[in-house]
Amino acid sequence: MRRTWILRGAGALLLAAGLVAGSCIPQDHKLNIPYRAQEQFNYCTPAAVLMWRLYDGLVTVSQTTIFNWMGGTGNTNQINVANAVNYFTNTRDAYWDSGSPTTYRQMAARQITAFDRSIPSIVVINYDHVVIVNGGSWHTDPNYRVWDEVFAHDPDPFWGANRYFSAGSWIYSFCPPGNRYCDQIISSGATYDWSTNYTTYNDTKIYGWDHDLGGPLPY
């Protein structure tokens, strides 16, 4: 598994090198996480943890095994999800990243930082559903990155393996204004310097809404 990490690290370095070099071409980065649909109506989290595990190169386990390990109920709490990631995958530093609509940019920056390092994150969307982030694409405008879309594997087979959000829609799914809580499970090691991306990330430039400003951005 260490080899996987090194390869991922090398990929991230190459990616970073491209960005540092001021590459202005649009970027499109997909992690190619193996997809698994949830096997029961309340197995979205076990399915997401399983996908992370398979991405880490480990052998499959049943979704029921993960479900039971998390307490045997749906609607598990976020700490259990983080613990399950740390138990069932090769990631050992996953944590529950808790935010709110006033900190959504920081949260998104941590997601992006994880993308850049080819590490998944599990994000709670639409109140009580989860997806695993499989990548994203962006362009430069002109000196900083603007996210165009987010790729996700949605355990719900009605959405399936190939779900794409426009960047604006993504924010409305995981951390809309008015939500009291916004939650995700991410790796601390993969996001330790997320604040560098924070200064360069401006999702709302895409669709013109800024929670912090409380209104449409002027153009």
Next chain:
Amino acid sequence: MKSTLLATVVLLWAVGAIAQAWIPQECAESHEQSHREFERLMREARPDSPIYAPKPFPRKEAEIIEDFRYGYRKITGGKQVSVDQMPLAQAVEDNSLAFRILRVENWTPNRCRPGQQMDFYFLLYVTDSSTGREVSRFVLNQSGLVAEWTTPPTKEQENEAWAPIYRSAVVPKLADALQVVQTRYGITGTRPQYVATWGNPECATVAPCVAFQSQGKVFLFGRGDLVEFSATSRSYTPAEMNATRSRRFEIAKSVNPQQEWLVAVADTRWVVAKKVKPRK
């Protein structure tokens, strides 16, 4: 590039039907001023603006298609798209597109946000007319800006367990849905419309439920189930849902998945809808 755009559009709503769109309870707070301001900015936006769409707040099928083409190309243009998106990108590039377009009412709490008005979405089933194959289920916001989309299973994904479930999740025509309900449950519905909302399970924008009314009750038909609720059904306020995470878990756990759905109705309440048993 082919010179002609083959756009076979099945427009399943008419002006009258739009006027009949309904929701059990409207948003608690009006954001009309904010919505108007966003619309003004959008109508004044130029192509380099992030909120530009060639036909803001489209009404006609040709306007919706124009916004779809523009929005998709804006997001993916110049990029190497992934394998699953290639048929969609190719069909857009070749102008070999056919559409089935549905209006989907938005009952999620996002209906009630300031900024971009989101009373409904446009769901586009996009087919490559040269092959007859579906290449995407694509969702535009009411404003004409891109919301989200899916692509069908690739050849490599075709044998995976989710592929047939995804393929079968195509919503029926409204009249057909009412007919199925009449046959299976003996219920005669009126005012059918497509609805997306959050809950467990959710009525997804790409696979919306059919909502209708009958005898003072609201029904949702989707995912093979029929559920009903009324003004007196057990429900929870958004304040309760948002109070603490542990309270939200308690509420979610209190719902019996064998018999009930938890359904969001705008930002006014989360209602426990009961499954209707098919008649024998």
